[in-house]
Amino acid sequence: MLQSYQECRSITLTVFYPFDDEIVRGVMTSIDKPNRRIKLVRGDEDFSWIKIEEITVAS
Structure with missing residues (x-):
């Protein structure tokens, strides 16, 4: 995931939601470490x- 950020490449994330996980695709442009x-x-x-702890799969 960090390599995607450094190289501005597209990444696919599976994000946990209580009723159904969501698959999102895009470019990670910022990391908010405190939050x-x-x-x-x-x-x-x-x-x-997207909260880091809600990411279940990154590819």
Whole structure:
């Protein structure tokens, strides 16, 4: 996952949600260490902050 961040490559994440896991794909552009989350950008104005502990699979 860190290599994807350093090289600005696309990454696919499986994120845990109570009712159904979600698969998201994008480029990790920021790491917020104090809040333990990453910023995943999927488009020009489409991004999400994802908590690291909710990521179950990264590829």
